[in-house]
Amino acid sequence: MSNEKSCCCSTDNCCSILPIALSDNNVTMYDKNDEWVTGEIYTPKGRVPVVSTKLSFKDKLGAWKVRWGIGRKNYRINPGLYAVGKPDQNSPVLVSANYKLTFDTLRKELSGLNCWILILDTKGINVWCAAGKGTFGTEELVSRIYRTGLSGIVSHRKLVLPQLGAPGVSAHEVTKQTGFAVTYGPVRAKDIKAFLDSGFQATEEMRTVKFTMWDRLVLTPVELVSAAKTSLMVFGILFLINLFAARPFGLADFIAYVGAVITGTVITPLLLPVIPGRAFAWKGWLLGLFWTLAFICQSGWFASGYLLPSIGYLLALPALSAYLAMNFTGSSTYTSFSGVIKEMKIAVPLITLSFAVGVVLLLINSIGI
Template identity: 45%
Template sequence: MDTPQSSRYSCTPVSGAPPCTCTGEATIDREIRSTDSTITFANRLDHFLARWGVNRMGHRVEPGLCRLGNPTPESPVFASANYTLSFDALRSSLAGIDAFILVLDTKGINVWCAAGKGTFGTEELIHRIETTALASIVTHRRIIVPQLGAPGISWMEVLRRSGFRVEFGPVRAADLPEYMKTQTATPAMRTVQFPLRDRIVLIPVELVQVIPWAVVATLIVGFLLNWMIAGQLLTAVLAGTVLFPALLPYIPTKDFSTKGLLLGALVMFPFIWVNMAAGITSWMQAGYAITSLLVFPPITAFLALNFTGATTFTSRTGVRKEIFTYIRVMAGMLVTGTVLAAVLFVVRAGGV
């Protein structure tokens, strides 16, 4: 379901502008497309679909040079990724500023991730400077690159090979107007945060990844065992995908696995409480509580651990350490709990 139209709205919002065409890689791409700072309904729909993981890699802008407003040869040049969310954040933040936007081909990936992979990188930047003949379009030799592009871009290399001086702008495009006025980025503009809003917008994509599996598993458990256990399973999954991103900074401990185990245990208490009121023997209640706390928290914890990749601060060393420390704990809890549940089931069926 490839929809090139919707994914290309971003780069040709100006009426009468030529359609985006791809020219040969080695030749000079003389075409400068026009864009503006308006975010249209089509853009918003595209952002919404991107957030929900629809056509995940298809939210692209055509790479090359874009004209924003009416730039002159003295106007600033901003580098961006060819991911609609990145590109749109840049052009909408630059409202009222005449500039050139140099869109790198990051295969539809945002700046930071692309920088980590090297696609938003030194080679691609130099390549785009050359193919767009940027040196003949602007008189200065300055290119403003988002700070989060720095893991992929070496300013020394770019200067040596293209003559352009890389200037690392602020982390967030929203800070660019202030940055352009003062020509400096405050420490706050240089730092990545992970506020509630940024965490919440990630929930949909987390959900669409696990919901199909979770629904199938819930139905199987519901029909084969009982709906209480099915409800617990679904709760554990939703805790890991919805509650966890929202509550991340408020859950005790640093490790995502232990955070997940705590949250997973917490959401099991309503079930345990309901079960206590169900009028079964006290040792059966205890058995139910223990098995619930052994089986379901590891599911939440595993999903929580997988959220590390979506955060803005986990190091590879730390995540690796977590995997080595906790995966066997999670597996151990799950197996022990399942065995215990089976024993309890047999004993109960035996007529206690």
């Protein structure tokens, strides 16, 4: 997603070593205290943990926390082979990532099934992002197949990969190196049962990525939290300015600013398809302009001679919303690199100029030069 600070773990600082139930006969290391592990199954290669298909309160709380950006960088499980139900040598093998949110989303759709789950080490990143980075990739898949001894556990030679893993995995390369044939399953875990029942057939609908209002809504908290963190610095600076300002910043300024931030990080993403235009920065700017105009009219600034701050805000706030909305390209499921570059080459200079002039006007007004 979009914020650099909430971004990646360098591998050194965030790979915690889990307390591990390790013995020579374990295919996959796991923590015996994890309540999502319900037992073990014996295979020719050793014991494999069996996982529950029900999410506990702790799982749901964990999902909620990472949605708000809490502990998101280290929400992961050990890579390796897991079992669902009572799989045998003929059961299908589903491949997924070691981000716990991803793992939970998958296993809760597998009730009543007998299958294997092969978890790759994606450094706690979801399948699609990890595929883009190459950690959900050919090399990791091939090495994981060998390290778990998969070919000694199942007799068939088929793997089901999530379709969104395809940017990282070269199916024909995997077959060449391991003998396992790759079938890409549906985009969404909720379709996996229908996919398996129909003999590995995915409908067009199952193969298409969507970006529903709900999809967009669950992504906004992280955007909001990261904007709030930056905002604390802004408030700090304003506080210092207020110490010697002729006209200090007050509640009205606070509301105007917070409104512009929410417009860029929450409202624009939610209303994405209905806002005219295609560029994200444009969409954010447009809504930011509406917000600022509404705010100024409501507070009667135009009438009461607050011309300077009004112009200042009209330049600064829509630019701020535009910038925040532009960052949502990183969370969206349909923006291309070339498109984002094209958008930014126009938007970034305009945003910078508009914001800078607006801020200067506001400071002039406040300090009272």
